Amino acid sequence: MPELPEVEFCRRSLARWSAGRRVVDVAVLDPRSVRVNRKDRPSAGHPDGAAELAAVVTRVPPGELRRHGKRLLWRFGDGALLLHLGMTGKWSLRPNPYVKVRLDLDDGTALHFCDPRLLGGVVPTSWSTGLALLSEGLGPDAWNDPLPALRGARAVKIALMDQSLVAGLGNVQVMEALWRAHIHPSTPCDALTDADRARLPVAIREQLAATLALFDDADEIVYVEEDRSQNPFPIYRHEGQPCPVCGTPIARMVQGGRSTYWCPGCQPART
Ligand SMILES: [Zn+2]
Known part of the structure; x- marks a missing residue:
């Protein structure tokens, strides 16, 4: 997609x-x-x-x-x-x-x-x-504009997928960026620490740049839904497989009707 x-x-x-x-x-x-x-x-x-x-x-x-x-x-x-x-x-x-x-x-x-x-x-x-x-109806662009402040009780994963808050991120980019930022996807926005808030925009930019770089020599996009053998993402659809960073098996949960993959080792839940 x-x-x-x-x-x-x-x-x-x-x-x-x-x-x-x-x-x-x-x-x-x-x-x-x-x-x-x-x-x-x-x-x-x-x-x-x-x-x-x-x-x-x-x-x-x-x-x-x-x-x-x-x-x-x-x-x-x-x-x-x-x-x-x-x-x-x-x-x-x-x-x-x-x-x-x-x-x-x-x-x-x-x-x-x-x-x-x-x-x-x-x-x-x-x-x-x-x-x-x-x-029209969209928040700032996730690549060209600064990330807006994330506030409220809803989960950070859900907030980042809200196009009226920040435009361009979808299920895959958000989950991969949260993994890079070491932030649990269910963390309420209000519970993000200053360190989280500093890391998140960097992680989003790194994630978007990494995905763009995949297309450097491509003449056409093959969506991962079209050919699952071409899944270039480290944690998306890797449930049960070791995290490339820490080796913990990747977990999956459903948020807002969509699958979220995450690493319990790199992204511990806030207590
Ligand atoms: Zn990990």
Whole structure:
């Protein structure tokens, strides 16, 4: 599932693939992937999606790509595309059976938006509206902005996954960052020590950088849900296996309906 590093990789990929090129044509293979509004569900596909999309992307060369949390905004003059990957979306140079939208470039290559579960999408809009949509309802970006203060009784794992508090972190990045920071995932925010609060932002940055580095030579992301043999994470889905740092068997619990993996040796519960 895409989290901040995968979306950042997508941003860099689209920028690289489209540099110096123009979009000459579009194909909307599934109208449910082009939306009028950011919050529209797939059932509310854009009635005139292909025409709207073409009107934005074929008039002027592609410009800057901005990311906030897990959302991307791609500038085309005074128009823009808001892109979100949802649970399973990715942009690729290669077609696959799940291509929903295709942008044809003037060098004969094509950019394919592939999305098996249709939870991502493309929203053609204006640049000014897109700028507002990019961060609407989201907290500061987990990579570009300082980590906000964590307060209250809820567990630190749950708080860090709240996109309105801090944008871009999901289940995997949060659990791996807490392991790096030696913080038990159930620790109430108010119980974090000064040392925890100093370590946590560093651990989050290290975790995001480590995941981004995995993609350095990649031309496409393979999500860990697609191919479990490619699980590069030290503790995610390693229940019962020794912690790479201390050798304690990795434990698993459920928080907020999601699995959390953690090391009882490195991340002792607060008493
Ligand atoms: Zn450990």
